[in-house]
Every structure is written in C-alpha cells, then in structure tokens.
C-alpha cells in the first residue's frame with residue numbers, strides 16, 4: 001500500500017484558518033487537509049505559522065504572525081502566561097471560554113458517545129467549535145471503548161480523515177425526547193484567585209547550577225509540554241495566601257539550605273510544596289514532599305513556617321522516593337500541629353488531610369454539588385450510593401435529603417476524613433468504606449443493598465467497566481455522573497445508554513477558569 005504523503009515539513013511556514021480548539025486549548029488548522037495544532041491561536045483567526053513537528057497524521061505549529069484576530073482575543077493578565085503551562089485560555093475572553101466549554105461537552109457527547117444533543121443539528125453547533133472544521137467535527141472516535149492515552153485519542157479524532165459523517169449519524173444513539181439538554185456553562189462572577197490548593201514542583205535556578213553555585217530554590221508550574229519549572233512569585237488563579245506560603249517556603253529553604261529533587265538523577269530532597277487554604281475558615285496546611293524521610297534542620301523549617309504564616313494549622317511531610325510524576329508517596333507524617341485542616345461548604349464542616357481529594361474551587365463546588373443534589377431528586381427516603389466519594393463531601397450534601405448514603409473511596413485517609421466529617425456534622429445516615437468502587441459496590445449488591453440513586457464522581461480516566469456493569473445490574477432509578485473529563489464521560493454514557501439508561505441533561509460548571517478543563521454533572525434515568 002502507498003504511504004500517504006505529508007504535505008508539510010518541519011520549519012515550513014504555512015497560512016492557517018483556525019477552526020476549533022482542542023481539549024488542551026490549542027487552535028486547530030489545516031494545511032492542504034493536514035491537521036496542525038497551534039498553541040495560542042483561536043477559532044476564527046487566520047495565522048501565519050511555523051511548523052514545529054510533524055507526525056504521521058497531524059503536527060504542531062507556532063504562530064508567527066496574526067493575519068486576522070478573533071474578537072474574543074484578550075490580553076492575558078498574567079506576566080508568565082506564555083511560558084507557564086498552568087493556564088491555557090487566558091488569551092480567550094471569559095464569556096467565550098464558557099461558550100467553548102459547553103460546546104466542547106456537546107461535541108464530545110456527539111463524537112465519542114454518539115449521543116444526540118437537543119438543538120444541535122449534527123455538526124452545526126453554535127458558538128466556538130471545540131475541535132476542527134466540519135470534517136474533523138464529524139470524525140468519530142472509533143478506537144473502541146477505552147483510550148490508550150487521552151491526548152492521543154483526542155488528537156487522533158481531530159486528525160482522522162473525511163467521510164465519516166454518515167457513519168456518525170447512523171451510529172448516533174437516540175436519547176428520546178429529542179436528545180440530551182446541555183445547559184449553558186455556569187461561570188464565575190470573578191474568575192480569578194479561585195484555587196484553594198497549590199501544588200508546586202521545586203527545582204534549582206539554572207544559572208546557579210551552571211555556575212556550580214550553592215543554588216537557590218525555584219518553584220512554579222512546568223512550562224507547557226515539558227518538565228522545566230517556570231519560577232513564579234504569584235499565580236492569578238491561586239488564593240493569595242497560597243502564593244505567600246510558596247514564597248515563604250522557598251525563602252526558608254534557601255535560608256536553611258535544602259537541595260531540590262532532580263528528576264533526571266533522582267537525587268536532592270525537596271520535590272513539591274503543597275499548600276491548602278480553607279476559604280471559609282482561613283486555616284492552612286503546608287505539605288513538604290521529600291525524596292526520603294530526613295529533612296535537615298526540620299525544627300528551623302517548622303519555626304520559619306509558623307513565624308511567617310500564622311494561618312498555618314498543620315505542617316506535614318510526605319515521603320515519595322519513587323521516580324514518578326505522581327506527587328504524593330504513601331508515607332505521611334505530621335511535623336507540627338493538626339493532621340487535618342477544616343473548611344466549610346454550605347454549612348457543612350469538613351476535615352481535610354494531606355492526601356485527600358477536596359475540590360479546588362469552593363465557590364463553584366457549591367454550584368456543582370447543588371446540581372448533583374437536584375439531579376438526585378431525593379425525597380428523604382432513598383438509598384443512595386456515592387462512588388468515588390473522597391472525604392464524603394457530596395455524600396453529606398446528599399445525606400441531608402436521603403434515607404441513607406453509602407460512600408466508597410480508594411484512599412483510606414479520605415475515608416477516615418469522611419467518617420469524621422459525618423460525625424462532626426451530626427449526620428448519622430451516611431456510612432463509608434475504603435476500597436475500589438468496582439470491588440466494594442458489587443459486594444454491597446451481593447449483601448442486598450438496593451440503591452435508588454447512584455452518584456459517581458470518578459477521576460479523569462472515568463468509571464471502571466466493572467462498576468458500570470454493576471450499576472446496570474443494580475438498576476437504580478437515577479444515575480448522577482459528575483465528570484472532570486468529557487471524553488470519558490461520553491464513553492461511559494454510551495455504555496449506560498446501551499444498558500437501558502437515558503441521558504436527560506448535562507450541566508457544565510466552570511470549576512477551572514482560564515484552563516481548558518471542563519467539569520459537568522449529568523442526569524440519567526432508567527428506561
């Protein structure tokens with residue numbers, strides 16, 4: 001068979017019309033039908049771009065001149081936005097971000113889930129398209145039910161060839177009542193300084209390393225697509241107290257003298273600084289993630305943190321000796337103060353320990369959980385399962401309106417927090433168990449637990465197949481799916497629809513303004 005020829009080469013200059021944005025916020029354009037991903041370019045723009053890298057079916061290019069700009073283009077307020085990989089959409093007006101996030105959900109439900117969305121003629125959705133042009137929009141995720149890699153799956157979708165429109169239309173499941181309602185994204189009035197948690201990798205200043213000097217610590221996000229740390233003093237999406245804590249930890253580290261962990265050699269001590277602030281209580285936790293149990297001059301560290309950061313209630317060390325991108329290791333010990341900090345959501349108090357998941361945007365979390373509770377449709381009598389429950393946040397919101405809530409979560413410390421949280425709030429109709437949802441819930445089934453509603457809020461990879469099978473076997477009246485990844489949401493909805501559930505509506509909630517992340521809550525009903 002003839003190998004298809006690629007019409008562009010590295011370092012070529014091409015003119016591109018940008019027709020969409022990928023799930024990572026890159027512009028999508030085509031040169032002679034060949035898909036190029038262009039960081040920093042927006043839908044509706046025409047750019048001259050230099051080709052940086054060419055793969056078999058797609059490539060990457062960098063804009064060198066704007067021939068036409070989008071009316072949605074704005075100046076990014078962050079001075080290190082161009083270097084830092086933390087945010088992807090600061091150059092896109094906030095209103096346009098919200099429209100794009102909804103459209104991204106719609107397109108993904110159609111393309112990957114093959115589901116019909118109400119009011120969306122195939123391929124003619126309003127607003128900024130989330131992917132490429134008509135052809136790319138219709139390209140169908142046909143690589144089976146699981147993705148080898150999220151990014152690869154997504155890029156392959158955009159880059160796949162023409163002619164799939166009919167297949168997509170033919171395969172599209174009918175969802176009854178004219179399709180799924182996808183509501184406008186719920187945005188923030190003030191979409192800055194919203195994060196309660198900073199997780200900052202620590203390194204050494206390059207100049208110091210090259211000069212063989214003792215070295216000063218740097219800390220910030222990784223540069224886009226790399227593991228080079230961009231040092232930062234302030235991050236406009238972080239709570240100011242978190243910024244201050246990271247600055248102080250770097251200063252204390254420089255004064256006390258500690259080496260930064262080096263990924264390449266596996267040597268050095270300080271890997272990450274993780275800081276959490278309770279938005280309601282103001283309480284803070286500082287976690288030092290180290291490459292071994294010993295922190296030199298640990299008493300000076302504790303004194304320095306307590307002196308400069310009086311809101312800190314908990315100083316914790318986590319030991320991670322593995323050569324991995326995963327931030328936390330398995331060993332955690334409290335160096336000073338409490339094992340947890342407290343925060344509140346809608347009058348419910350939560351204890352949060354270092355390794356427990358807690359939503360990072362508390363203002364939007366309230367809206368997200370409110371939608372989840374509404375979709376659960378509770379009257380006070382129902383049995384509810386909350387799968388992937390973390391520290392029991394959604395569980396306790398649900399328990400106020402349910403007969404009994406059963407929460408399950410894989411991190412044992414989070415389950416300890418969840419039990420403590422139920423007690424702390426005098427909630428006695430919620431019980432929790434540590435373990436994989438896909439193992440624990442089938443066992444609950446065999447023990448005779450019959451849920452009326454199942455809520456799932458899985459990590460980015462979505463629900464385990466075994467769990468989806470168990471949901472179908474348990475036949476709850478409603479399933480509420482909270483998702484931080486539209487691609488795996490769409491894939492899992494397709495499985496639930498094939499098993500007899502109908503997706504009624506989806507509410508996107510902007511939990512992560514200025515980034516390309518999209519969160520949604522989704523209601524499914526039986527039959």
Ligand SMILES: C[S@@+](CC[C@H](N)C(=O)[O-])C[C@H]1O[C@@H](n2cnc3c(N)ncnc32)[C@H](O)[C@@H]1O
Nearest residue numbers: 357359388389390393409410436437457458459
């Ligand atoms: C997106 S978080 C949601 C947590 C919680 N619902 C909340 O809103 O705070 C996903 C949670 O799933 C947990 N998790 C990951 N894999 C799991 C599994 N196989 N079984 C149960 N929990 C799991 C993670 O530890 C994390 O706490």
